[in-house]
Amino acid sequence: MASIWEWANPRKFMAWTDRALPLLSVLSACIFIIGLVWGFFFTPDDYRQGATVKIFYLHVPSAMMAINIWGMMLVASLIWIVRRHHVSALAAKSAAAIGMTMTLIALITGAIWGKPMWGTYWEWDPRLTSFLILLLFYIGYMALWEAIENPDTAADLTSVLCLVGSVFALLSRYAVNFWNQGLHQGASLSLDAQENVADVYWYPALVAIAGFILLFVTLVLLRTRTEIRARRLHALEMRERVQGQ
Amino acid sequence: MIRLFWRDLALAFRSGGGFGLGLGFFLILVTLVPFGVGPNSERLMAIAPGILWVGALLACLLSLDRIFALDFEDGSLDLLATAPIPLEGVVAVKALAHWITTGLPLVLAAPALGFLLHLDSAAYRWLMVTLLIGTPALSFIGAFGAALTVGLKRGGLLMSLLVLPLYIPTLIFGAEVIRRGAGGFLVATPLAMQAGITAGSVALLPFAAAAAIRVALR
Amino acid sequence: MKLISVKNLTVARGGMPVLEGLNFDVSTGEILVLRGPNGVGKTTLLRTLAGLQPPYEGTVDAAPDTVAYAAHADGLKSTLTVRENLMFWAGVYGGRDIEPALRDFNLDSLSERPAGNLSAGQKRRLGLARLMVTHRPVWVLDEPTVSLDVASVALFAAAVKAHLASGGAAIIATHIQLGFEETVFDVTPYKARMDVVRDDFDEAFL
Numbered sequence: 119m120a121s122i123w124e125w126a127n128p129r130k131f132m133a134w135t136d137r138a139l140p141l142l143s144v145l146s147a148c149i150f151i152i153g154l155v156w157g158f159f160f161t162p163d164d165y166r167q168g169a170t171v172k173i174f175y176l177h178v179p180s181a182m183m184a185i186n187i188w189g190m191m192l193v194a195s196l197i198w199i200v201r202r203h204h205v206s207a208l209a210a211k212s213a214a215a216i217g218m219t220m221t222l223i224a225l226i227t228g229a230i231w232g233k234p235m236w237g238t239y240w241e242w243d244p245r246l247t248s249f250l251i252l253l254l255f256y257i258g259y260m261a262l263w264e265a266i267e268n269p270d271t272a273a274d275l276t277s278v279l280c281l282v283g284s285v286f287a288l289l290s291r292y293a294v295n296f297w298n299q300g301l302h303q304g305a306s307l308s309l310d311a312q313e314n315v316a317d318v319y320w321y322p323a324l325v326a327i328a329g330f331i332l333l334f335v336t337l338v339l340l341r342t343r344t345e346i347r348a349r350r351l352h353a354l355e356m357r358e359r360v361q362g363q
Numbered sequence: 364m365i366r367l368f369w370r371d372l373a374l375a376f377r378s379g380g381g382f383g384l385g386l387g388f389f390l391i392l393v394t395l396v397p398f399g400v401g402p403n404s405e406r407l408m409a410i411a412p413g414i415l416w417v418g419a420l421l422a423c424l425l426s427l428d429r430i431f432a433l434d435f436e437d438g439s440l441d442l443l444a445t446a447p448i449p450l451e452g453v454v455a456v457k458a459l460a461h462w463i464t465t466g467l468p469l470v471l472a473a474p475a476l477g478f479l480l481h482l483d484s485a486a487y488r489w490l491m492v493t494l495l496i497g498t499p500a501l502s503f504i505g506a507f508g509a510a511l512t513v514g515l516k517r518g519g520l521l522m523s524l525l526v527l528p529l530y531i532p533t534l535i536f537g538a539e540v541i542r543r544g545a546g547g548f549l550v551a552t553p554l555a556m557q558a559g560i561t562a563g564s565v566a567l568l569p570f571a572a573a574a575a576i577r578v579a580l581r
Numbered sequence: 582m583k584l585i586s587v588k589n590l591t592v593a594r595g596g597m598p599v600l601e602g603l604n605f606d607v608s609t610g611e612i613l614v615l616r617g618p619n620g621v622g623k624t625t626l627l628r629t630l631a632g633l634q635p636p637y638e639g640t641v642d643a644a645p646d647t648v649a650y651a652a653h654a655d656g657l658k659s660t661l662t663v664r665e666n667l668m669f670w671a672g673v674y675g676g677r678d679i680e681p682a683l684r685d686f687n688l689d690s691l692s693e694r695p696a697g698n699l700s701a702g703q704k705r706r707l708g709l710a711r712l713m714v715t716h717r718p719v720w721v722l723d724e725p726t727v728s729l730d731v732a733s734v735a736l737f738a739a740a741v742k743a744h745l746a747s748g749g750a751a752i753i754a755t756h757i758q759l760g761f762e763e764t765v766f767d768v769t770p771y772k773a774r775m776d777v778v779r780d781d782f783d784e785a786f787l
Contacts, residue, residue: 251531254527258524261524262521265512265515265521274574275511275575275578275579278511278571278574278578282529282568282571290531290535292532293531293532293535293536293556294531296535296536296539297535
């Protein structure tokens with residue numbers, strides 16, 4: 119009873135997310151807005167980059183989420199493979215579209231930021247290229263989900279793809295670094311870096327990141343609920359068909 | 364398993380598709396590139412390593428969906444799955460047969476096509492070496508992609524979508540070896556990385572592919 | 582001697598249980614003929630027995646390498662000759678001698694023809710001849726007599742009898758009378774009930 123896996127039972131999941139979602143939605147909306155408003159309007163302009171630096175509050179969190187969502191999908195896939203929790207597989211499926219959107223946001227905001235900074239929207243820079251590759255992985259993963267009719271088969275095959283894809287995504291990251299040394303600055307935020315962004319930028323950035331994380335959690339729960347309902351509908355249809363015979 | 368290997372080779376030879384088709388495609392692709400980018404020999408020389416690798420990759424992709432799809436359609440895959448040879452072995456043998464009928468001819472034909480693209484004379488050696496080391500990875504990664512999409516309608520297109528991103532590291536290191544070889548630089552690092560990817564793919568992907576086939580047959 | 586033993590077996594197709602509560606044993610020299618209307622789950626049951634899909638519930642007990650499976654598709658390569666097709670499968674199962682199989686299914690005269698040139702019935706005969714080169718004790722057959730003429734059905738029945746006499750067994754889904762002392766097992770009463778709630782799979786979503 120005390121097992122945390124209890125929470126992954128579809129019925130139980132529906133029950134607790136039903137209670138948690140309203141609160142979570144409000145919370146994530148608040149934090150998200152606070153982070154962005156603080157970042158956009160209440161931070162000084164950068165002495166070199168001017169106001170363009172503020173796109174940072176969209177670019178960095180979305181880029182972080184793009185990578186971390188793939189990591190979450192990997193964990194969810196592993197849970198599905200090992201413990202066969204349906205909700206886990208459906209959560210991975212739900213996360214993929216959000217991850218792809220985050221990747222797109224990171225790419226687009228990067229391009230918008232890149233134009234004034236580097237004088238070009240796109241450069242075959244290792245980081246940019248890696249994100250493009252990540253986008254391809256997301257697209258492939260989602261396409262495989264869509265192509266397979268039987269939901270359990272789809273969950274199995276996409277999980278295997280996620281595992282193998284993760285290895286190759288890491289390899290690609292390394293290979294791309296090797297292939298071209300880029301324009302992109304190093305990681306903007308890290309805890310131990312000597313040279314970090316100033317505190318005035320750093321705190322709103324943290325809030326914005328928290329907002330993105332909460333937004334992701336909210337969306338993934340919402341989408342997983344939709345997927346569970348779709349599965350339920352599918353199960354009802356199947357039963358009807360079998361009983362009709 | 365040896366028997367399966369010979370059967371796959373015999374099938375590829377007799378149906379004619381596996382052997383000639385990939386090579387022909389490779390040739391056409393390399394012929395088309397100068398039409399697209401112009402006949403300037405210096406420009407061709409600069410892009411030759413990339414074109415040869417991308418061409419090899421696409422030619423390889425062309426015949427991938429035949430690895431399992433035909434056996435799935437005629438029921439052989441069901442029977443092979445219940446046979447006393449492990450499915451991982453079946454995958455490995457089929458990928459190997461695919462390499463011999465597709466990858467190896469590409470390796471052998473590549474110098475002639477490199478000639479068409481004015482490839483730097485110092486690079487020929489590295490072209491052969493890197494293709495020889497890299498193309499097995501293409502077959503094994505491709506076998507994994509084919510296993511994921513076996514039994515799907517219109518699986519071929521989806522398979523390209525899944526497999527091509529997985530080819531990126533092999534492509535990068537392969538083209539890099541030729542580029543460095545042509546410039547007279549050290550090639551050890553990219554070559555070692557590529558060999559590592561091939562070794563890893565050959566050793567591990569048959570397990571993933573066999574798991575995918577078991578799921579698909581269920 | 583029991584060759585295959587099924588206990589409390591439930592089989593599922595596409596995540597939905599179709600047959601449940603199956604219990605039966607098949608011993609040396611026995612034939613079990615499965616009957617039931619189309620779509621009731623005979624093929625699913627046979628695929629489960631062959632190990633192609635996992636049981637939904639319950640167990641299938643058999644020694645490893647017991648079952649030889651033959652379904653609607655014969656697994657023939659049209660560009661290979663009859664002999665090459667059979668040699669291939671014999672090789673996969675570690676044998677070499679395909680002559681008895683060719684003889685018993687009257688394929689001698691066709692042995693050098695490419696399988697692609699055979700008629701549907703001849704292909705079926707070749708597909709069934711494959712069973713003989715597997716040297717496995719339990720034949721699990723899904724509608725083996727489709728597209729066979731009367732003479733070929735007789736050849737098939739004789740081959741099954743010889744197989745049983747040599748200590749084998751067979752589980753066959755078929756609608757025609759093959760003329761041996763078979764145990765008929767009608768699966769219709771085992772159709773899975775839909776009004777019970779199960780813990781797993783799609784049912785958990787209801």
